[in-house]
Amino acid sequence: MSALVQLENVAFNYTPDSPILNNINFEIENNTFVTILGPSGCGKSTLLNLIAGFIPTSNGSIKVDEKHVKAPSEERGFVFQDLALFPWLSVYKNVEFGLKMQNIPKEKRDQKVKEMIELVGLSSYSNFPISSLSGGMKQRVALARTLATEPNILLLDEPFSALDAQTRDVLQEELLALHQKLSMTTMLVTHSIDEAIYLSDTIILLSKNGTIKEIVQIDIDKPRDRTSSSYNDYQKKLYEFLRNERQQS
Numbered sequence: 001m002s003a004l005v006q007l008e009n010v011a012f013n014y015t016p017d018s019p020i021l022n023n024i025n026f027e028i029e030n031n032t033f034v035t036i037l038g039p040s041g042c043g044k045s046t047l048l049n050l051i052a053g054f055i056p057t058s059n060g061s062i063k064v065d066e067k068h069v070k071a072p073s074e075e076r077g078f079v080f081q082d083l084a085l086f087p088w089l090s091v092y093k094n095v096e097f098g099l100k101m102q103n104i105p106k107e108k109r110d111q112k113v114k115e116m117i118e119l120v121g122l123s124s125y126s127n128f129p130i131s132s133l134s135g136g137m138k139q140r141v142a143l144a145r146t147l148a149t150e151p152n153i154l155l156l157d158e159p160f161s162a163l164d165a166q167t168r169d170v171l172q173e174e175l176l177a178l179h180q181k182l183s184m185t186t187m188l189v190t191h192s193i194d195e196a197i198y199l200s201d202t203i204i205l206l207s208k209n210g211t212i213k214e215i216v217q218i219d220i221d222k223p224r225d226r227t228s229s230s231y232n233d234y235q236k237k238l239y240e241f242l243r244n245e246r247q248q249s
């Protein structure tokens with residue numbers, strides 16, 4: 001069986017004289033957790049947007065489930081950095097939104113919405129407006145809304161960057177548990193070395209010049225002990241990578 005996501009010789013530029021991504025080749029196997037890590041402005045979000053189908057490649061091909069990516073699709077669930085929730089609507093209505101757009105019948109919709117809200121631990125907040133929730137709770141709603149339409153890959157663009165450190169740790173643990181429970185292929189963009197190592201099977205190191213520097217497999221059983229020596233070895237390796245990238249700029 002071929003990999004769920006396949007990128008071949010992908011290149012991208014917003015304008016003809018400024019290449020952003022070049023010669024990007026990698027595959028993502030089903031059920032794995034893959035993170036893109038790299039210095040600010042190296043093209044991490046652009047790469048995720050290409051896979052989502054929000055923007056077309058300038059060169060090369062992207063296939064998900066053996067189909068060329070040409071436009072956004074519900075098969076690829078995207079959680080935006082700013083979450084893009086409707087603040088005046090309830091948790092329930094936000095999670096229901098995508099299912100309504102898909103014209104899923106009311107009874108089936110209701111069942112799915114409740115299941116997703118329970119999955120992210122927000123059942124007692126179902127009728128609360130988004131504006132009354134904490135940052136971590138909003139993040140859970142965004143995840144529930146995306147998962148409700150049953151994508152075959154989850155794309156997360158720096159989902160936890162606006163949260164305080166403790167909430168971020170909690171949500172990382174929850175995301176890991178969800179990933180294991182649902183066996184959902186997941187792709188994350190982050191600045192955080194710790195987040196990358198804690199969650200990923202594979203980390204793609206993207207260089208300042210928009211090429212892949214290295215693809216690192218994280219060979220530690222999950223859930224991971226953030227204080228173990230093998231965890232620390234990976235931290236050192238990735239710090240080194242980011243430091244070198246900074247020195248080149």
Ligand SMILES: Nc1ncnc2c1ncn2[C@@H]1O[C@H](COP(=O)(O)OP(=O)(O)OP(=O)(O)O)[C@@H](O)[C@H]1O
Pocket residue numbers: 014015020038039040041042043044045046047191
């Ligand atoms: N719509 C756009 N038009 C032109 N250039 C853009 C556009 N969006 C992003 N860029 C540029 O493309 C480069 C890559 O941006 P991108 O947001 O993908 O990087 P990133 O690695 O995700 O950055 P960060 O870590 O700071 O979020 C940057 O130099 C950015 O200024």
